[in-house]
Amino acid sequence: MRLYQMHSSPWSERARWALDHHHLPHERIEHVPILGELLLRIVARRPLGKLSVPLLVDGDQVILGSLAIARHAEQKGSGEPLFPSGKDEAIERWNQIGDGLVEAGRILVTHKVLADPEGQRESIPAFVPEGFKGAAAAGTGIVAALLARKYGFAGVSDATARAQAREGLLALRAALVSGRHLVGERFSYADLLMATSLQFLRPVADLYMPIGPATRRCWSNPDLAEEFADLLAWRDQIYAEHRK
Ligand SMILES: N[C@@H](CCC(=O)N[C@@H](CS)C(=O)NCC(=O)O)C(=O)O
Numbered sequence: 263m264r265l266y267q268m269h270s271s272p273w274s275e276r277a278r279w280a281l282d283h284h285h286l287p288h289e290r291i292e293h294v295p296i297l298g299e300l301l302l303r304i305v306a307r308r309p310l311g312k313l314s315v316p317l318l319v320d321g322d323q324v325i326l327g328s329l330a331i332a333r334h335a336e337q338k339g340s341g342e343p344l345f346p347s348g349k350d351e352a353i354e355r356w357n358q359i360g361d362g363l364v365e366a367g368r369i370l371v372t373h374k375v376l377a378d379p380e381g382q383r384e385s386i387p388a389f390v391p392e393g394f395k396g397a398a399a400a401g402t403g404i405v406a407a408l409l410a411r412k413y414g415f416a417g418v419s420d421a422t423a424r425a426q427a428r429e430g431l432l433a434l435r436a437a438l439v440s441g442r443h444l445v446g447e448r449f450s451y452a453d454l455l456m457a458t459s460l461q462f463l464r465p466v467a468d469l470y471m472p473i474g475p476a477t478r479r480c481w482s483n484p485d486l487a488e489e490f491a492d493l494l495a496w497r498d499q500i501y502a503e504h505r506k
Pocket residue numbers: 268271273274294295296297298299313314315316326327328329361412
C-alpha cells in the first residue's frame with residue numbers, strides 16, 4: 263500500500279494511525295501542497311474534481327479521504343475493530359465535528375505560518391536544497407492563497423475560526439463527561455479522530471509526529487490549550503495508550 267500524505271496534517275495522521283492500528287505496512291509519500299496535485303491526479307486517474315491527501319493506493323484501488331481509508335484498513339487488517347457495529351451514525355457525526363475543528367485549525371495555522379518566516383522555511387519540503395529554501399519560502403503566500411481558494415477559507419478571520427473551534431471543543435468536553443470513550447465502551451475511530459483534531463491547540467509529542475520548533479509554534483494556540491487543558495490531557499492519554 264502507498265499512502266500519499268502530509269506528515270503534519272491531522273487528516274493524514276488519522277489515516278496513518280488506522281493503518282498502523284490494523285498492522286498494515288505501507289509506504290508514505292509526502293505530498294507537496296498544490297504542487298503535488300498533478301501527481302495525485304495521475305495516481306488517482308482523476309483529471310477533474312478536488313483531490314486531497316490522505317489518498318491510499320492499494321493494488322488497483324484508490325481510496326480517498328481519511329474516513330474511507332480507516333474503513334478500508336478495518337476490512338483489510340487485523341487487530342481490534344475501530345468501527346463498532348451499529349455505530350456508523352455516531353462515528354459520522356464525530357467525523358463532522360472533527361473536520362470542523364481541523365478546518366478551523368487549518369485557518370489559524372495558515373495565518374500563523376504567513377506571519378512566521380521560520381515557520382515558512384520549515385514548511386519547505388526536505389528535497390529542496392538548503393540554498394533554495396529561502397526562495398521557496400517566498401512562494402508560501404501564493405500556495406496559502408491557492409489553498410484558501412481550494413478549501414473556501416479565503417478572507418475567513420481568526421475570530422470566526424476560533425468560534426468554530428470552540429463549538430467543536432465544547433461538544434467534545436460535553437461528551438467526555440459520561441466516559442472516556444466517545445462511542446461504545448472501548449477505543450474507537452471516534453476517539454482516534456477527535457484526538458488528532460486537537461493538534462492545533464498544542465501538537466502531540468515529537469515521539470508521535472516529529473515537527474520543527476517553528477512549525478510547533480505555528481500549530482500552537484496557548485490560550486485555547488489552556489482553556490481546554492482537560493481535552494489535551496484526554497488526547498495525550500489516548501495517544502499514550504493506543505498510538506503504538
Ligand atoms: N476530508 C478530507 C480532508 C483532506 C484535506 O483537506 N487535505 C488537505 C490537508 S492535508 C490537503 O490535501 N492539502 C494539500 C492540497 O490540497 O494540496 C479527509 O478526511 O481526508
